[in-house]
Amino acid sequence: MEAISRPLASRADFPGLVTPAGAPWHYLDSAATAQKPQVVIDALSDAAGKDYATVHRGVYARSADMTRGFEDARRTVAALIGGKDSELIFTRGATEAINLLAYSYPDKGRVLLSELEHHSNIVPWQLAGWQVDVCPITDDGQIDLDAAEAMLTPEHTMVAFAHVSNVLGSMLDARRAAELAHAVGAKLLLDGCQAVPRMPVDVAAIGCDFYAFSAHKLYGPTGIGALWGKAEQLDAMPPWQGGGAMIDAVSFAKTTYAPAPQRFEAGTPAIVEAVGFAAACDYVSAIGLDAIHAHEANLVAQAREALGAMNDVTLFGPEESAGIVSFLIDGIHPHDLGTILDEENVAIRAGHHCAQPLMARLGVTATARASFGIYSDEDDVAALIRGIERTKRIFG
The missing domain is CATH 3.40.640.10 (Type I PLP-dependent aspartate aminotransferase-like (Major domain))
Structure with a gap:
């Protein structure tokens, strides 16, 4: 699959996508709430x-x-x-x-x-x-x-x-x-x-x-x-x-x-x-919702491929999903993962996602969830994977 080098919408349109120090913020929690464009x-x-x-x-x-x-x-x-x-x-x-x-x-x-x-x-x-x-x-x-x-x-x-x-x-x-x-x-x-x-x-x-x-x-x-x-x-x-x-x-x-x-x-x-x-x-x-769907599907495929290559990661849901990837890492609670990722300026959701009956069906109490938006790109996927690798080294 062809890599996406740029987001669909300019990150400059979204004043929330920078940290207080001015560094890029890899916001992967759009399923919870999306950042707002300046318009x-x-x-x-x-x-x-x-x-x-x-x-x-x-x-x-x-x-x-x-x-x-x-x-x-x-x-x-x-x-x-x-x-x-x-x-x-x-x-x-x-x-x-x-x-x-x-x-x-x-x-x-x-x-x-x-x-x-x-x-x-x-x-x-x-x-x-x-x-x-x-x-x-x-x-x-x-x-x-x-x-x-x-x-x-x-x-x-x-x-x-x-x-x-x-x-x-x-x-x-x-x-x-x-x-x-x-x-x-x-x-x-x-x-x-x-x-x-x-x-x-x-x-x-x-x-x-x-x-x-x-x-x-x-x-x-x-x-x-x-x-x-x-x-x-x-x-x-x-x-x-x-x-x-x-x-x-x-x-x-x-x-x-x-x-x-x-x-x-x-x-x-x-x-x-x-x-x-x-x-x-x-x-x-x-922007066009067809383009948005294709963009997020590409990012989902990149994330699932990278996560699927890790033998200690469990992926949930279908291969083809609409902008959302949920997963678990053996021996690391999603809340711990989310906390360490935050240190890397990566924001994900961790918990039951207001879907406790689904968690029971999956046999877990929580998952980590990365969700993409029109401002997301392959750099966000790469930052997520780097943060996961660092977390695994910490939990060694």
């Missing part, structure tokens, strides 16, 4: 400063301008996944998006999850009173859709799967998952947190019913995400939270509600963050 930082600054006003309520010019900017942001975010702006709800993140659906969906029956789900796609269903069934994964870390097909019954009203695993990088055959869900009358929610920054997503082509994702893994701000849903599904769902902006008319006798998506956006929204979210979408769209 997003500038968009946030302008929205919080010279452009700032409330939205939807003011009759003065700047409020009207800010309202247009906010709703333009909704269109931009929806378009990134092939959706309509009228079907895109802004939330505080993917976690809130899944909670919203779990609590507000009117037909709370059985939900089919998988062994590799993030806690944010497990706990909300439990709290909201759904009956949870668990689909196994294959030995190479894929959701076993053959098993899912055998498990699904008309009692299942929802299937909720990760589009891309945050631990293994394994990619779901989302179109088949939608077909299996619909065959028994269930709806499909996809957790797209790791997919949207790494590969093209088209909700219409997939055929899913709901799609949740966050801005901060997409090179945007924290504190905002989105739930996309088919219009007919959103129209059938009651509000989840009450307050301003989500109403039609209020009296002490009766309240009526606004149509979706406003029905699900109680209170003053994250105005500034929505503008930054859209700026991040524009940034990755200009």
Whole structure:
């Protein structure tokens, strides 16, 4: 495979990619949260400063301008996944998006999850009173859709799967998952947190019913995400939270509600963050998600080849993954590895990655995880390998 000598995006666009001493920072934790390009930082600054006003309520010019900017942001975010702006709800993140659906969906029956789900796609269903069934994964870390097909019954009203695993990088055959869900009358929610920054997503082509994702893994701000849903599904769902902006008319006798998506956006929204979210979408769209996927796949292949050459390393997940490599080194706890790598200006994630059921399935308590982004390159892979070799010498 041809080596990649440069990142897709200029590292100079990302002020966070240097250490306080000015040395390069080999940031390999983009699956947790991505660094922000200057264009997003500038968009946030302008929205919080010279452009700032409330939205939807003011009759003065700047409020009207800010309202247009906010709703333009909704269109931009929806378009990134092939959706309509009228079907895109802004939330505080993917976690809130899944909670919203779990609590507000009117037909709370059985939900089919998988062994590799993030806690944010497990706990909300439990709290909201759904009956949870668990689909196994294959030995190479894929959701076993053959098993899912055998498990699904008309009692299942929802299937909720990760589009891309945050631990293994394994990619779901989302179109088949939608077909299996619909065959028994269930709806499909996809957790797209790791997919949207790494590969093209088209909700219409997939055929899913709901799609949740966050801005901060997409090179945007924290504190905002989105739930996309088919219009007919959103129209059938009651509000989840009450307050301003989500109403039609209020009296002490009766309240009526606004149509979706406003029905699900109680209170003053994250105005500034929505503008930054859209700026991040524009940034990755200009690069191209096909190019991003190929770039990260190449880096994954380089990392897996180098790690696989070490006889004391265990690799998890499929050979072809979306930008994520999880592994263990014999006799070295991931936390110790992460600490020593930090001394080498290499940042990885170490722990259970909010996926304790998956750790149990893998027979481990934690893994080390390197995850790539548009600013990553082969120098980051080389720095990771050098840091691992140093760690092994220390633990000798």
